[in-house]
Amino acid sequence: MINRFFKQIREGFSDLLIVWYDEFRNVLSDAAVLLLFFVAPLFYPIVYGLIYNQEVAKEAKLVVVDDCNSPESREFRRLCDASRDIQVVAICADMEEAKELLRQKEAFGIMRFPKDFSKNIAHKEKATIQLYSDMSSLLYYKCFLLTATEVSLEMNKDIQIARMSNATNREAEVETTPLAYEEVAMYNTQSGFDSFLLPAFLMLLIQQTLVIGICVLAGSTYDQKKFHRMMPIFRHKRGTFRIVFGKTLCYVMIYLIMSFYLLWIVPMIFSLPQIGNPIEIVGFILPYIIACTFFGMTLSILIKEKETAYVALVFLSIIFLFISGISWPGSAIPDFWRYVSYLLPSTFGVQGFVKINTMGASIPDISFEYRGLLIQIVIYFITACLIYRHRINKECV
Amino acid sequence: MIMIREWRLLTSRKLYISVMIGAPILCIVFFLTLMQDGLPNEMPVAVVDMDMSNISRRLTRQLDAFKQTEVVTKCTSFSEARKLMQEGKVYGIYYIPEGLEHDILSFRQPKVSFYTNNSYIVAGSLLFRDMKTLSVLGSAYVGKEMRTAKGQTEEQAMAELQPIAIESHSIGNPWVNYAIYLCNVILPGLLCVIIIITTVYALGSEVKQKRSRNLLRIAKDDMFTVIVGKLLPHTLIYLLMITLIEVTLYGYMQFPCKNGLCSMLVVSYLFVLACESLAVFFYSLIPIMRISLSISAFFCMLSFSISGFTFPVSEMHPIIQTWATVFPLRHFFLLYVDNALNGISFCYSWTSYLALTLFLFLPILSSKRLHTVYKYDVYDI
Numbered sequence: 001m002i003n004r005f006f007k008q009i010r011e012g013f014s015d016l017l018i019v020w021y022d023e024f025r026n027v028l029s030d031a032a033v034l035l036l037f038f039v040a041p042l043f044y045p046i047v048y049g050l051i052y053n054q055e056v057a058k059e060a061k062l063v064v065v066d067d068c069n070s071p072e073s074r075e076f077r078r079l080c081d082a083s084r085d086i087q088v089v090a091i092c093a094d095m096e097e098a099k100e101l102l103r104q105k106e107a108f109g110i111m112r113f114p115k116d117f118s119k120n121i122a123h124k125e126k127a128t129i130q131l132y133s134d135m136s137s138l139l140y141y142k143c144f145l146l147t148a149t150e151v152s153l154e155m156n157k158d159i160q161i162a163r164m165s166n167a168t169n170r171e172a173e174v175e176t177t178p179l180a181y182e183e184v185a186m187y188n189t190q191s192g193f194d195s196f197l198l199p200a201f202l203m204l205l206i207q208q209t210l211v212i213g214i215c216v217l218a219g220s221t222y223d224q225k226k227f228h229r230m231m232p233i234f235r236h237k238r239g240t241f242r243i244v245f246g247k248t249l250c251y252v253m254i255y256l257i258m259s260f261y262l263l264w265i266v267p268m269i270f271s272l273p274q275i276g277n278p279i280e281i282v283g284f285i286l287p288y289i290i291a292c293t294f295f296g297m298t299l300s301i302l303i304k305e306k307e308t309a310y311v312a313l314v315f316l317s318i319i320f321l322f323i324s325g326i327s328w329p330g331s332a333i334p335d336f337w338r339y340v341s342y343l344l345p346s347t348f349g350v351q352g353f354v355k356i357n358t359m360g361a362s363i364p365d366i367s368f369e370y371r372g373l374l375i376q377i378v379i380y381f382i383t384a385c386l387i388y389r390h391r392i393n394k395e396c397v
Numbered sequence: 398m399i400m401i402r403e404w405r406l407l408t409s410r411k412l413y414i415s416v417m418i419g420a421p422i423l424c425i426v427f428f429l430t431l432m433q434d435g436l437p438n439e440m441p442v443a444v445v446d447m448d449m450s451n452i453s454r455r456l457t458r459q460l461d462a463f464k465q466t467e468v469v470t471k472c473t474s475f476s477e478a479r480k481l482m483q484e485g486k487v488y489g490i491y492y493i494p495e496g497l498e499h500d501i502l503s504f505r506q507p508k509v510s511f512y513t514n515n516s517y518i519v520a521g522s523l524l525f526r527d528m529k530t531l532s533v534l535g536s537a538y539v540g541k542e543m544r545t546a547k548g549q550t551e552e553q554a555m556a557e558l559q560p561i562a563i564e565s566h567s568i569g570n571p572w573v574n575y576a577i578y579l580c581n582v583i584l585p586g587l588l589c590v591i592i593i594i595t596t597v598y599a600l601g602s603e604v605k606q607k608r609s610r611n612l613l614r615i616a617k618d619d620m621f622t623v624i625v626g627k628l629l630p631h632t633l634i635y636l637l638m639i640t641l642i643e644v645t646l647y648g649y650m651q652f653p654c655k656n657g658l659c660s661m662l663v664v665s666y667l668f669v670l671a672c673e674s675l676a677v678f679f680y681s682l683i684p685i686m687r688i689s690l691s692i693s694a695f696f697c698m699l700s701f702s703i704s705g706f707t708f709p710v711s712e713m714h715p716i717i718q719t720w721a722t723v724f725p726l727r728h729f730f731l732l733y734v735d736n737a738l739n740g741i742s743f744c745y746s747w748t749s750y751l752a753l754t755l756f757l758f759l760p761i762l763s764s765k766r767l768h769t770v771y772k773y774d775v776y777d778i
Contacts, residue, residue, distance in 0.1 A: 032687030040695060050714040051702050057712050076561070103741045121560050124553070128564050135570040136734040137709040138578055142522065145565055152561045153533065159560045180508040181532035183525065186482065187516045193708050196518040212694075216687065273516075307605075310690040311416050311598050315590040317698060318583065319427055329488060329520035332437030334430055351485060358516040361483045368484075 012242055019246025026217055027250065032306075036213040041258045045202060049270040052194040059087035060143040061107040063098045066091060070118030072155075076129070077111065079151045085143035102132075108140040109133040111148065121159060187273055187359045195272045199358060200326040200350045202262045207292045207346045208317050210255060212309045214296035219306025240389045244381070248293050255289045263353070276357035283363060284352050287373045291345040294380030301387045324350040348372040398615050399626030406599075407630055416595055417631070421638045424587045425645055432576035439467040440520050442489040442528075443478040446471055450498035456509075456535055460491060463527040482514055489513045489524035491531075501539055509535070519575070569653055569738030577652050581733055582706040584642045585665060586726050589672045590697040592635055596676035597693050599631065600767075601686030609771035620764040623771070628673055635673070639665045647737070655740025664732045664753075671725040671756035681763035684770040700726040728752045 027033050064077050081088040089107050092098040098110045110132040120127035131148055133141040263281065267274045303309050322328050323341040330351070333341070341347040352369035355361040363370060407413045444457050461468040469487060472478040478490045490512040500507035511528040515521035537559065544553075570577050603609040616622040643661050647654040654661055676693065683689040702708070703717065704726040710718055721727045728749040735746040743750070760767075 030687075031685070032691050035688065035691045040691075044695065047699065047717075048702065051717050052708055053714050054712045057709055103739070103745045124560070126562055127560060128562050130564050130566065132566045132568055134734075135567050135573075135578070135738055136730075137705070138573075138707075139709060139712075141567060141573070145563070148563045148565075152559075152563050156560050180506050181529075181536075182508055182510045183529060184510060184512045185515045185521065185525070186512050187514060193518070196516060199516075307598055307601065307686055307690055308412060310694055311412060311594050314594055314694045314697065315420060315424070315587050318587060318590075318701060319424070322428075322431060326517060327519060328431060329437045329440055329517055330485070331440050331488075331520075332434070334433070337427070337431060354516050355483065355485055359483050359485075359514070365480070365484050 015242040016246040016249070019243050020249045023217070023247045023250040026220070027213075027254065030217065030220060032216055033213050036209045036216070037254055037258070040209050041205060041262055044205060045198070045262060045266045046269075048198060048201060049194065049266070052192075052197060053270070054193075056192055057137070057139040057143055058084055060085060060109065060140040061089045062086050062109045062111055062144060063090045063092055063101050063107045064088055065093075065095055065098050065110060065112040067115045068113045068117035072118045072121055072127075073113040076113070076151060076155060079154065080111070080147055083147045083151070085147045102134055108137065109144045111144075124163075194270055195358065197327070198270065198272055199267070199354050200321065200324060202266065203288070203350045203353050204317060204321055204324070204346050206255060206259060206262065206289070207295075207344075207349065208313065208320070210251060210289070210292045211296035211299060212313050214251065214293065215300045215303040215309030215313070216306040218297070218300035219303045219309060240385050240392065243388055243392075244297065244385055247297070248290065251293045252286070252289050255292075256286070259285050259289065263357070267357070273358045275360040277362065280356055280363050281353070284356055284366070284370065287370070287377060288345060288349040288352070291373045291376045291380065292349075294377060294384045295345050297384035298380050298387060320344055320346050323347065326350055326354065342372060343376075345373065345376055348376070399612065399623065400629050402612075402615070403599075403627050403630045407634075413595070413599075416591060417634050418638065420591050421584075421588055421642065424584055425642060428580050428583060429576070429645070429650065432580060435572060435574035435576045436465060436523065437519065437575075438464055440465055440489075440524060441469040441487045442466050442491060442524060443470050443472050443481050443487040444468050445473075445475050445478050445490060445492045447495040448493050448497040452498045452501060452539075453493045456491075456493060456531065459534075460528065460531050463531070465523045466527045482512070487514075488517055488520040489528060491528055569655065569740075576650075579706075580650075581646055581652060581737065582704065582726070582730050583701070584646070585639065585668060585729055586701055586704070588635070588639055588642065589668070589700065589726055589729075590694075592631075592669060592672040593676040593679070593693045593697055594690060596628065596631060596673050597680045597686070597689050599627070600677065600680045601684075601689070603627075604684070604770065605686060613768075613771055620768045624677060624760055624764060624767070628677075632669070632673060635669045636666060639669050652737070654737040656736040660736045661733070664729065664736060664750075667750070667753045668725055668729045671728075671753045674756045674759045675725060677767070678759040678763050681760075681767040681770065684767075696724075700724040703727060704730045706730050722752065725753060725756055 027037060062080070066073050066077070077088055077091075080086045090098075090101060092101065095110070095112065098107075098112075101107045102110065110130075112130040112132070114128065114130070117127045117129070129148065129152070131144055133144045135141060263285065264278070299313075300309075302312070323333065323337055323344070324347045325333060325341070330338070348369040352366045352373070355366050355369070356363075407417070442460065444460065446453050446457060457468055457471070460466055466489075468491075470478075470481065472481070475490070475492060478487070478492075481487045482490060492510040492512070494507055494509065497507045497509070509532055511525075511532065513521040513525045513528070567573055603612055612623055612627070616626065640662065643658065643665055646652050647658050647661060679693045679696075680686075680689050683692060703710070703713075703721045703724055705711075705713075705721065710721050710727070713721070731749045732746055732753075735741050735749075
């Protein structure tokens with residue numbers, strides 16, 4: 001009895017290794033899978049890093065229409081020009097000229113000082129500056145609005161202080177701003193695009209290449225009727241676990257190495273915020289890769305032909321990115337889509353990784369994401385086994 | 398002949414129907430329901446109120462009243478709030494120090510602090526705006542109280558407090574609506590992904606199923622007939638889908654379109670044709686279907702970032718700036734900005750029209766190669 005049990009285990013392991021070895025060969029012999037598993041993860045992040053390299057928009061181009069041309073308006077535009085975010089590229093005589101520059105994409109915003117600008121200030125009436133921004137880029141708009149507001153606050157304070165001739169500096173300061181404030185941007189201190197998008201993107205890349213790769217591999221065996229290559233396993237009629245585990249072992253090994261590059265070296269190259277504990281990251285990545293693998297195996301039932309995987313899955317990447325709650329805040333995702341998002345490993349993977357790596361959370365802090373991944377592993381493992389069982393049975397008949 | 402054959406192929410497979418018609422509809426529904434409010438509303442913020450005074454409670458209430466902000470918890474210590482932030486339960490913290498009211502009344506200029514989580518940039522920057530406004534207003538509010546107490550009218554007080562005001566006009570998108578900003582480019586972009594991948598797939602399938610010689614025979618060995626005949630049914634469906642997208646966005650959703658719906662339709666039809674031509678080119682370049690599918694998938698995904706609608710192209714690496722011109726979505730985006738947002742005339746954007754038209758010549762360049770591929774139907778290596 002015991003002997004039989006041990007024999008079974010030994011057999012199981014040797015079969016597992018056969019499947020594992022076989023899968024490795026499959027991966028290495030398929031050019032498309034090589035592209036997905038190795039080339040894409042190697043080069044794609046670099047290209048993305050180059051795209052968002054600047055992190056933030058700087059020196060957004062602005063034209064000024066100064067109908068007032070007073071010391072105040074000149075001071076205002078000089079302060080804007082001196083800021084990091086705005087560059088005054090031209091001073092136009094009228095709005096028409098300024099609009100023309102906007103149309104030619106020589107500038108992305110117009111700042112207009114009305115004729116009575118300095119008069120109003122002198123008369124203690126409200127003076128208004130008009131700011132027009134081209135909305136093709138929200139980043140430029142933000143540059144203009146934030147800087148202009150900042151400069152106006154600064155000048156407002158000076159004007160008020162100048163009006164109070166009889167106060168000491170400190171008194172004036174307190175009177176103009178009775179309540180001071182301080183702003184702190186956490187985790188992504190310069191509000192950079194790279195630091196914000198790249199971690200989510202890298203995690204999504206792992207899931208998408210892995211899932212499409214698995215579907216392509218599954219499709220190949222389907223296409224070429226290569227299931228017979230697993231014949232030694234069919235002899236025992238109990239092959240499902242061995243096949244699933246053997247293949248999983250192969251994918252996990254490859255992706256652990258790739259994720260070391262993706263999640264450790266790439267962030268280092270682009271000096272993204274990286275304050276996570278490496279051991280905790282590994283502890284989080286491992287279930288993520290396993291969940292992705294089982295998820296991919298489950299999806300592979302839909303794939304009758306290896307090329308179909310691309311047709312069905314590529315466009316979904318963008319939806320997966322939005323649904324993961326990074327670019328569009330999770331609290332604003334409608335309930336229906338939030339429940340849909342719980343079906344995807346990427347939702348938990350992206351959130352968990354950003355929290356550990358960018359925000360320095362530890363695994364207990366992200367127990368929600370962690371549990372989500374574990375539940376996914378169990379469910380997708382069962383479905384993957386059922387599917388393989390079904391296929392093996394069909395093949396045996 | 399070829400058209401009828403292709404039409405039968407398309408309707409006989411569930412895959413084609415679901416991807417060419419189902420997927421674009423899914424995308425429309427997804428993005429419009431996701432961004433139905435235009436901006437993410439009621440984002441969670443924690444307030445750390447160490448003062449518990451009249452003024453601090455009023456600040457909290459006002460913060461909660463902003464549309465984008467919802468005060469979900471009041472914490473008693475900063476570390477508690479920071480933990481909530483780390484768990485992702487709040488995107489921002491507003492810290493009110495102890496003795497705030499007392500310090501204000503005795504002119505000691507107390508300081509409030511606010512923290513935003515910028516690993517979620519959209520949430521972070523919107524909350525930043527609200528909390529900053531609150532702090533500036535809070536200061537002005539106190540100032541106003543002091544001035545009205547001295548007998549000034551409210552208007553006088555405000556003019557004195559804020560001698561210079563900024564009046565912001567955001568051209569074409571006056572509500573700074575994110576749905577307008579994103580959907581108008583993402584939806585056509587997703588259609589571009591679907592078009593390129595499906596077209597490469599359809600072209601490759603001919604070789605894979607060993608039907609390509611048959612196809613050449615029907616077309617009497619004329620490559621032009623093959624390409625046009627094969628892709629015409631696809632084109633009709635895609636044109637229908639892009640019309641659906643544009644009509645939904647500018648008709649049903651009433652997103653601003655200054656040059657009129659027709660101009661956007663012209664642009665998007667040109668865009669659809671450009672995408673198809675590019676797909677033909679990709680497949681002819683690398684006739685091994687899996688590999689050309691991989692390459693086109695990478696290309697398509699890249700086009701979202703490189704088209705510059707989230708991060709301006711002019712800020713990218715110079716090499717990337719040059720390469721951006723080979724992406725149809727980039728030109729579509731530029732034309733969309735000119736036509737829908739800014740409503741300016743043809744003469745400012747003719748280069749992008751020209752670029753999109755140039756894409757249409759790609760199949761002619763590559764037809765000879767495609768002919769060879771179809772003739773010797775080699776599928777795998």
